[in-house]
Structures are given as C-alpha cells and as structure tokens.
Amino acid sequence: MMGTEHSSGIFNRLKVLMETPLDPASLVLFRVIFGLLNLLSVLRFASKGWIEEIYIRPTFHFSYWGFEWIRPWPGEGMYWHFGVLGLASLGIMLGCYYRLSVVIFFLAFTSLELMEKATYLNHYYFISLVSFLMIFMPLGRVGSVDVWRTPEWGLKQLPGWVLWTLRGQLGLVYFFAGLAKLTPDWLLEAQPLRTWLLARSEFPLLGPLFTQSWVAHTMSWAGMIFDITVFFFLLRRQTRALAYAAVFAFHLLTGLLFHIGMFPWIMMGLTLLFFDADWPRRVPILGRWIQRWLPCALAREPAWNTASVSSASGLNRWGLLALGCYGVVQVLLPLRHHLYPGPVTWTEEGMRFAWHVMLVEKSGAVAYLVEEPRTGRSWRVNPREYLTDLQTKSMATQPDMILAFAHWLAELYRMRGHAEVRVYAHTRVALNGREGQPLVDPTVDLAKEQEGLRPKRWILPLKH
Amino acid sequence: MGQHAFPAPLMWGGLGLGGMGLLVACTSYEATVDRNQVLSDLAGPVMSQTYQDFAAESVKLSQQLDQLCAAPSSETLEQARGAWRSARAPWKQAEAWGFGPVKDLRIRSDVDWFPREDGQLEALIQGSEPITLEMLELQGAGARGMLALEYVLFSLETPDPTLRLLSTDGQAVRRCELLKGLGVIQVGAAQALADAWDEGGFASALATAGQGSTVYAATQTALDEVVNGLIFVLEDVADERLGLPLGLKDGGTPHPEHVQADRSGDALRDIESTLLGFQRVYEGAADEGGQVRLGLTDLVLSRKPVIDEGVRAELQAALDAVRAIPGPLQDAVVSDPARVQAAYDALKVLHARLSADVTALLGVTLTFNDNDGD
Numbered sequence: 001m002m003g004t005e006h007s008s009g010i011f012n013r014l015k016v017l018m019e020t021p022l023d024p025a026s027l028v029l030f031r032v033i034f035g036l037l038n039l040l041s042v043l044r045f046a047s048k049g050w051i052e053e054i055y056i057r058p059t060f061h062f063s064y065w066g067f068e069w070i071r072p073w074p075g076e077g078m079y080w081h082f083g084v085l086g087l088a089s090l091g092i093m094l095g096c097y098y099r100l101s102v103v104i105f106f107l108a109f110t111s112l113e114l115m116e117k118a119t120y121l122n123h124y125y126f127i128s129l130v131s132f133l134m135i136f137m138p139l140g141r142v143g144s145v146d147v148w149r150t151p152e153w154g155l156k157q158l159p160g161w162v163l164w165t166l167r168g169q170l171g172l173v174y175f176f177a178g179l180a181k182l183t184p185d186w187l188l189e190a191q192p193l194r195t196w197l198l199a200r201s202e203f204p205l206l207g208p209l210f211t212q213s214w215v216a217h218t219m220s221w222a223g224m225i226f227d228i229t230v231f232f233f234l235l236r237r238q239t240r241a242l243a244y245a246a247v248f249a250f251h252l253l254t255g256l257l258f259h260i261g262m263f264p265w266i267m268m269g270l271t272l273l274f275f276d277a278d279w280p281r282r283v284p285i286l287g288r289w290i291q292r293w294l295p296c297a298l299a300r301e302p303a304w305n306t307a308s309v310s311s312a313s314g315l316n317r318w319g320l321l322a323l324g325c326y327g328v329v330q331v332l333l334p335l336r337h338h339l340y341p342g343p344v345t346w347t348e349e350g351m352r353f354a355w356h357v358m359l360v361e362k363s364g365a366v367a368y369l370v371e372e373p374r375t376g377r378s379w380r381v382n383p384r385e386y387l388t389d390l391q392t393k394s395m396a397t398q399p400d401m402i403l404a405f406a407h408w409l410a411e412l413y414r415m416r417g418h419a420e421v422r423v424y425a426h427t428r429v430a431l432n433g434r435e436g437q438p439l440v441d442p443t444v445d446l447a448k449e450q451e452g453l454r455p456k457r458w459i460l461p462l463k464h
Numbered sequence: 465m466g467q468h469a470f471p472a473p474l475m476w477g478g479l480g481l482g483g484m485g486l487l488v489a490c491t492s493y494e495a496t497v498d499r500n501q502v503l504s505d506l507a508g509p510v511m512s513q514t515y516q517d518f519a520a521e522s523v524k525l526s527q528q529l530d531q532l533c534a535a536p537s538s539e540t541l542e543q544a545r546g547a548w549r550s551a552r553a554p555w556k557q558a559e560a561w562g563f564g565p566v567k568d569l570r571i572r573s574d575v576d577w578f579p580r581e582d583g584q585l586e587a588l589i590q591g592s593e594p595i596t597l598e599m600l601e602l603q604g605a606g607a608r609g610m611l612a613l614e615y616v617l618f619s620l621e622t623p624d625p626t627l628r629l630l631s632t633d634g635q636a637v638r639r640c641e642l643l644k645g646l647g648v649i650q651v652g653a654a655q656a657l658a659d660a661w662d663e664g665g666f667a668s669a670l671a672t673a674g675q676g677s678t679v680y681a682a683t684q685t686a687l688d689e690v691v692n693g694l695i696f697v698l699e700d701v702a703d704e705r706l707g708l709p710l711g712l713k714d715g716g717t718p719h720p721e722h723v724q725a726d727r728s729g730d731a732l733r734d735i736e737s738t739l740l741g742f743q744r745v746y747e748g749a750a751d752e753g754g755q756v757r758l759g760l761t762d763l764v765l766s767r768k769p770v771i772d773e774g775v776r777a778e779l780q781a782a783l784d785a786v787r788a789i790p791g792p793l794q795d796a797v798v799s800d801p802a803r804v805q806a807a808y809d810a811l812k813v814l815h816a817r818l819s820a821d822v823t824a825l826l827g828v829t830l831t832f833n834d835n836d837g838d
Contacts, residue, residue: 195824195825195826195827196827198767198827199684199687199826199827199828200682200684201499201683202499202500202674202675202682202683202684211496361824361827362824363819363820363821363823363824363828364816364819364820365815365816365819365820367812367816372715375715377715377716378712378715378716379712379713379714379715380703380707380712380713380808381713382699382703384699396819396820426812426816427816428816428817428819428820428821429820430820430821430823430824430825431824432824433767433768433824433825434824435768435770435771435774435821436816436817436820436821436824
C-alpha cells in the first residue's frame with residue numbers, strides 16, 4: 001500500500017509538472033537557438049564542400065540496416081535537399097509555418113543521416129530526436145511569425161511537458177554518456193583522452209599540462225563524474241548556475257581541443273533550458289530585445305491561461321503514454337550493447353544511438369580478398385579505390401560497415417561476370433593505445449554473412 | 465523541482481577527491497619527446513636535405529647529358545645513366561612524404577609521371593618541329609621528366625641500340641635536344657622545389673607547426689601530414705607498383721606493362737629508394753655532423769615500445785622482401801610471382817601497422833574532414 005501511495009504521489013507530481021503552464025520565454029529562445037545553429041550547420045556543411053564530398057561523389061554509400069531504400073538524390077538533388085533543410089531551419093527559428101518547418105526539418109535531417117552511415121555522430125542523432133519531439137510541441141504558437149500573422153492562434157503560456165521533455169532528453173544524453181565512461185579504458189588508462197591530450201600539447205597555456213598523466217586521469221574522472229551528475233545539478237536551483245558554468249567550460253574546452261564541429265555550441269545553447277522558464281526576461285538586453293523584435297511580443301507579466309493551454313497544447317492520456325513509451329525506448333536503447341558479447345568499443349554492436357560519446361581512439365586498415373572458387377582466380381581490393389577518405393576511415397574500425405562493403409564487392413564482381421565469389425576481409429585495428437589486432441575473422445566468407453541484430457560471430461574478440 | 469536534496473558538493477567533491485587520490489599515485493608516464501623537435505629534425509636533415517640532393521644531382525645529370533651529346537660514347541652513356549640513377553634516388557626517397565611544395569607547385573608532372581607516353585615521345589623525336597624548352601613545356605606530363613629521359617637513355621632491345629640512336633642515327637640530334645631540354649626542365653623543377661623548402665620557408669613552417677607556422681596552425685596537423693604521407697606511399701608502392709603488375713587487381717593475370725621504370729630495369733631500385741625514404745622519416749637521419757636526429761620512432765618509442773619494435777621489424781622485412789625479388793620487376797612478376805607477392809604482403813603488413821597502431825597511438829587523423837568527433 002505504501003508503495004502504491006508513493007507511486008501515486010510521484011505520478012501526481014509528474015502530472016502537475018507536465019501540466020503546469022510556464023512562461024514561454026526560454027522555450028522561444030530554445031527554438032530560435034535550435035533553428036539558428038542548424039541553419040549555421042547547413043551553411044557550414046555547404047561551404048566546406050561536404051555535400052559534394054559526402055553525398056554526391058561516392059559511388060557507394062553505407063546504409064543502415066532496414067533503411068537501404070534511403071539513398072542520396074541524383075543530380076543536384078542533394079543541394080536542393082540542403083536548401084530545404086536550411087529553409088526549414090529558418091522556419092523553425094522564426095516560427096514561420098513552424099509545424100510544417102519542423103516536420104520537414106526532421107525528415108530532411110534524419111534522412112540525410114540515414115543516407116550515409118559513415119557520417120554518424122551522436123549529436124546528429126540528438127538533433128534528430130529533438131526535432132522529432134518538437135513536431136509535437138506548440139513552439140510555433142508563441143513569439144513567432146505564425147502568431148504575428150494569426151494573433152488569435154497564439155498562446156501566452158506553454159505546458160510544462162514541453163520544457164520537461166526537452167530537459168529529460170538532454171539529461172539522458174549526459175547521463176548515458178557518463179555511464180558509458182565507466183570502463184577500465186576510461187578510468188584506469190585515461191584513454192582515449194590521454195592520446196588526444198598528448199596530440200594537443202602545444203595548446204596555449206594548458207598544453208604543457210597535457211603531457212602529464214595525472215591531468216589525463218583527472219580529466220577522465222572529472223568528465224565521467226560531470227556527465228553522470230550534471231543533469232541532477234542542473235535541476236537544483238542551488239547548484240544550477242555552477243553546473244551551467246561547468247557545462248559551458250566543459251564544452252568550450254572540448255570544442256577548442258577536439259574540433260568536434262557544432263556539438264559543443266548546441267549543448268551550451270540547449271542546456272540553458274534548465275534555467276527558470278522566464279530567465280530570458282531577467283537578462284536586461286536580451287529581455288528588451290525579445291520584447292521589441294519578436295512579432296508576437298511576450299507578455300512581461302505572464303497572464304496564465306491554463307484552460308487555453310490545456311485544450312490547445314496539453315498532453316492527453318495518449319500523449320502521456322506515447323511520451324512514456326518514448327522515454328522507455330530512450331532508456332533501453334543505450335543499454336542494448338549488454339546483449340552482445342565483448343566490449344562495445346571493440347565490436348561496435350550497440351555503439352550507435354547510445355551516447356557513447358568520445359570513447360574511442362580507434363584506427364585501422366582493411367583490405368579485401370575476393371576469390372572465385374570455380375576458376376581459382378582472386379583479386380586484392382583496396383577499398384580506397386571505391387570509397388572516400390571518410391568512408392574508408394569509418395569502415396576500417398566498424399564491423400557492420402566492413403560487412404556492407406564486402407556485400408557490395410560481391411555484387412560488383414557478380415555484375416562483372418563472376419557468378420560466385422567469396423569475400424574475405426583482412427583487418428588490423430588499434431583501440432585506445434593498444435597494439436593493433438585483427439577485428440574480423442579473415443577466414444570467414446563475408447559474402448555469405450547477413451546483417452541483422454544478432455551478434456556477429458565473425459568479429460574476433462579483443463585480446464588485451 | 466528541487467525537492468530532493470542532492471548532496472551536491474559532497475558528491476562531486478568526494479568523487480573528485482577519490483579520483484585525485486588515485487591519480488596522485490600515478491607518475492608522469494609520458495616521455496617528453498618534443499614533437500616540434502621531431503618535425504624540425506625531419507624538415508631539415510631529412511626532407512629539405514633530400515630535395516637539396518635532388519637539385520644537386522639534377523644539375524650533374526644535366527651536365528652529363530650535355531657531355532653525352534657532345535661526345536657520344538659507351539663511357540659518356542654509362543655516366544649519363546649513372547647520373548640519371550643518382551638523381552632518381554633522392555626523388556624516389558622524397559616520395560615517402562610527398563606533401564608541401566611538391567604538391568603545391570605540381571612538380572611531379574615536370575619530373576616523374578607514369579604512365580610514360582612512348583608514342584608521343586617517338587613522334588617528338590621523329591618530327592620536324594624544333595625541340596625547344598617552350599615546346600617541351602607544352603608537352604603532356606607523360607612526355608616529360610625522368611621517365612621520358614629514361615626512354616631515350618635506355619632500351620629494352622638487345623643489342624642495346626641507344627648509343628647508335630644518340631650518335632649515328634638520323635634523329636640523333638633531335639634525341640639529344642630532347643635529352644638536354646628535359647634535363648634543363650628537371651634542373652629548374654628540382655631547384656624550385658629545394659628553394660621552396662629552404663628559402664621559401666616550408667621547412668621552417670613544418671618545424672614551427674603550431675608555434676607561429678604560416679602553414680600549420682597546429683603541431684598535430686603537421687604530424688598528421690607526415691604520417692598520412694607514409695601511409696599513402698606504402699599503399700602506392702604495394703598496390704600500384706607491385707600489386708598492379710603482379711595482377712592482384714586482375715584475378716592473377718600479370719601485367720608487366722604496368723611496371724614503372726621498365727627500360728632501365730630500375731623499378732625495384734625505385735621501390736627500395738622509397739622505402740629508404742620511409743625509413744629516414746621513421747627512424748630519423750644523421751645531420752651534417754653525423755649526429756642522428758629525431759624521427760617518428762622517438763615519439764612511438766616513448767609511448768609504446770612494442771609498436772616501435774613492430775614498425776622497425778616490419779619495415780626491415782619489407783625491405784628484405786623487395787631486395788629478394790630477382791630483377792627486373794617486369795620479368796619477376798611473370799617468372800617469380802611468389803617473391804613479388806611476398807614483398808606485397810610485407811608492405812601490406814607495414815601499412816596496416818602504420819594505419820592502425822601508429823595512427824591510433826599518435827592521435828593522427830586519417831582523414832582531413834573535421835566532420836568528425838564523437
């Protein structure tokens with residue numbers, strides 16, 4: 001009975017949190033930052049020539065299992081794709097045709113990621129998830145072009161579930177990133193940080209420290225503790241400012257040290273959501289700017305209108321259930337690697353979509369041998385002849401990609417008139433400072449092996 | 465929100481102190497090999513010096529070509545051939561890095577381009593248009609450089625008709641004009657390369673990477689370039705210079721026509737030179753005073769001796785395997801494919817060692833795409 005009452009109490013408190021109308025200021029700012037950063041990402045991607053390099057030039061693309069049907073557009077289609085993505089980002093930022101913009105953004109961004117596995121980054125996955133959640137959030141009904149055009153459609157408050165869902169999503173990223181660091185490599189060997197710091201020993205002021213073992217160990221432990229706990233400290237009013245300062249310093253340092261693109265800026269920007277919902281109003285210049293420039297000016301004194309919030313944008317029972325299911329999936333997905341044998345950093349089974357952030361310094365080489373048993377002929381294939389540098393590098397350490405390219409080679413040789421071929425991969429991979437060792441069993445004909453969720457028996461165990 | 469009292473300072477502080485306690489016991493394990501010193505030692509005694517040697521040998525080659533044309537004889541022909549080989553050795557050694565001015569100035573098309581355009585060269589010799597420097601500079605890369613010189617200086621026929629073709633043959637004068645012109649172009653290219661490294665400041669830019677260098681904002685970027693250069697050249701030697709003629713890309717059918725420097729029979733000598741260049745970058749080279757300077761080996765050794773031992777042993781094995789091939793290579797790929805295969809395999813082992821162990825150990829980025837990170 002006690003347990004039931006306790007559960008009921010938690011549920012009620014959760015329900016109150018989810019339904020409480022909130023000042024929309026911080027969520028409007030979140031929407032603007034999200035749209036802006038993604039717009040900048042699109043421009044950055046285009047300016048660096050990556051559209052051509054990653055999506056147009058390669059003759060082969062690494063697809064995700066079950067999503068092989070998602071392919072890059074032919075011709076100039078990819079430029080249009082990025083153009084649409086940029087416009088959708090702008091739409092989100094301005095709140096202009098918000099719902100349409102965010103749906104298009106989610107589809108365009110996620111399909112982009114599904115087109116080429118070699119580009120997988122945890123923060124891309126994070127952006128896909130957040131944009132998916134934003135589809136269901138009434139973020140376009142406040143401080144937006146949409147409301148400026150149709151004022152009666154506007155809301156003065158937003159329901160609590162919007163803010164808490166986003167906070168929860170951010171919290172999951174940090175927490176699981178911290179859990180993933182509970183490994184001997186990270187805690188006892190300070191790897192891969194040790195390698196990375198040594199590679200940046202000329203860094204201004206701090207560089208000389210990076211050659212010291214205690215610095216690598218301290219940073220590894222601090223990083224793990226930070227990731228696991230920062231969510232909880234961000235939640236507490238008493239520790240929030242300090243925790244955000246830590247978030248800022250942590251991401252600034254990793255951004256400057258490791259060239260990890262937009263990720264640090266995205267996390268620094270989005271983590272502001274942990275401050276009180278009306279915090280932008282209390283920032284003098286920002287508050288005035290919001291008041292002056294946003295088409296549907298936010299009320300200085302929020303006029304709570306619970307009824308309109310609940311009816312227009314609150315979560316009903318099904319919504320709550322869907323959100324719960326989403327949460328369960330998000331908790332289970334990062335843990336799925338426990339279903340596979342061997343360390344996930346070696347086998348990569350369950351590595352993606354699990355917030356295994358910056359855990360590996362892994363390099364390798366793979367060469368293929370194609371054999372035709374009927375004639376006894378054989379071909380040595382250097383994958384670089386068919387793949388880009390990025391694809392070659394990514395594939396060399398990831399078994400599922402090694403398998404995918406083996407299948408492609410088998411098909412290529414069949415098309416060249418060799419009815420039945422066997423494909424073998426000769427690999428050498430070094431993980432986190434270890435001496436290199438074979439990743440894939442070189443005696444297994446990969447042409448016969450199937451992709452799927454089952455453990456890949458042809459991945460050789462990590463020896464030491 | 466905030467109803468549960470998290471033991472915030474205690475939790476962070478406790479865990480932090482616990483971790484620190486563990487760390488205090490750790491000693492500073494990183495040997496202090498100065499990466500910029502390694503780059504400096506490579507830029508000077510190894511790379512810049514090699515290009516200086518190439519420039520000096522190119523001048524000697526040009527002089528020998530003049531002497532050959534002035535007085536064709538068996539002796540001057542052999543001297544010219546010797547000078548060609550002496551110039552080619554540092555050039556092939558320099559392929560072990562292959563970044564910097566050689567790429568920026570597109571020197572390769574003036575000096576060493578494969579495949580050689582034998583038909584175009586023969587048409588040039590048999591033609592009537594005066595052979596001038598301007599005219600040669602307009603020729604395609606396959607009709608210029610050391611392999612074009614090789615076409616005139618060497619022959620696959622028996623008995624060797626080269627001396628006759630350079631002395632009594634009706635087109636002897638044009639052959640000599642071609643030789644001398646190509647020699648002059650090579651001198652210019654080699655000097656431009658040496659100057660770019662020395663006076664142009666590229667060696668200095670490499671040595672000061674991350675410390676005010678005008679080319680490399682970070683030391684690691686320069687180190688990446690050096691290691692990637694080594695990896696690339698191993699791929700090139702294994703796949704293009706051995707694997708392709710051996711038929712490894714064609715179901716085992718040998719293709720001796722893909723052997724580079726076939727007329728001189730120097731394909732294996734070229735490969736050996738490139739591997740010696742690799743060895744100098746990895747192990748370091750002696751300076752003018754005879755003192756051995758730093759190489760990549762010092763960085764690797766300071767972090768993981770077993771990997772350094774592996775690289776050295778596998779490099780030696782690759783050199784031995786190449787030396788064990790009975791030359792010339794175009795014959796060996798047909799008559800003794802097993803030895804060529806053994807050299808190919810040895811190079812692949814070394815390539816994998818570099819691509820995996822050394823790259824991971826030194827935090828080298830294999831790709832030049834910063835769309836990367838987590």
